[in-house]
């Protein structure tokens with residue numbers, strides 16, 4: 001991949017430290033897929049382009065109108081639309097893939113072969129055997145691939161992770177997580193989704209083992225259709241509970257749901273030998289306390305994932321630019337996705353069989 005191709009364009013990930021420190025280092029970032037999450041990433045990057053050295057954004061969607069409309073509406077940085085992936089890859093220094101999950105492996109391969117650093121939305125693949133192939137393919141190229149698990153970029157969860165790494169929490173006894181959507185996604189997205197474990201719980205199936213930093217040895221899960229019968233049409237559920245047992249005996253209890261009348265609610269709580277800490281319990285957490293001196297229900301509860309994880313998504317997209325330019329380490333490498341997809345498959349198997357599932361190491 002050429003360096004400093006045009007005046008608006010960066011340096012690639014392979015730039016030397018001097019180029020990266022130089023004042024003229026500017027990047028063009030491409031986006032593939034401009035639906036719910038793709039447009040959010042575009043807007044977050046456009047609003048923060050100046051601070052991370054981005055001089056241009058290039059957009060591609062199978063629906064050309066979407067790319068044209070988004071290019072017109074994106075302010076703050078020069079934005080254009082192109083009509084093919086090849087045109088996009090030929091004109092950018094980094095790419096964000098935000099298309100539906102089944103398209104990720106092939107798109108990632110094209111980005112890796114073009115030598116363009118990539119942020120790929122989660123999950124990178126829908127099953128463990130495809131994930132293994134993608135990990136091998138990505139690692140056979142030297143181009144960084146960051147997986148869009150935004151919890152790894154969330155300031156509060158990062159603070160907890162840092163305490164764990166420094167030994168400040170001591171031994172972890174039990175982790176509890178909950179991920180409750182406020183409202184289900186539109187019907188067409190539900191029908192195309194890979195189910196609650198691969199679509200929604202995959203975030204916590206990534207984040208909880210990442211926090212605990214030990215292998216999971218056993219998984220059990222239950223699920224029910226309780227609020228929206230549409231989930232039964234595809235054999236999916238809209239509420240699920242998962243238990244993980246880690247190698248040391250540490251336990252995790254995880255809950256997820258597709259509908260919460262109080263608002264969008266995600267929390268992770270860690271009880272350990274030196275402290276008990278929580279991420280996600282704050283002034284906008286939508287839960288009612290019935291204690292006389294309890295927490296007051298917020299005026300503005302979180303309205304959805306983009307609202308709840310706003311700081312995490314901004315950190316993710318701006319840090320991605322630094323990773324692509326070789327200025328920062330990758331906190332969400334594609335190899336780590338082997339764990340979450342293996343656990344998602346095990347959850348599915350456990351829910352269907354009614355039995356716990358033993359986990360073997362998921363090496364590629």
Ligand SMILES: NC(=O)c1ccc[n+]([C@@H]2O[C@H](COP(=O)([O-])OP(=O)(O)OC[C@H]3O[C@@H](n4cnc5c(N)ncnc54)[C@H](O)[C@@H]3O)[C@@H](O)[C@H]2O)c1
Pocket residue numbers: 032033034035036037038060061062063066098099100101103121122123148149150189199305
């Ligand atoms: N990290 C998160 O919190 C989060 C949240 C929502 C979705 N996601 C993930 O993001 C991905 C996209 O989800 P979404 O809800 O934004 O989907 P969406 O259906 O709203 O948007 C997808 C877009 O991609 C376009 N597209 C489809 N195939 C394409 C291709 N081959 N080339 C170019 N454009 C193509 C579609 O026209 C559409 O505009 C999924 O993998 C999903 O799991 C992640």
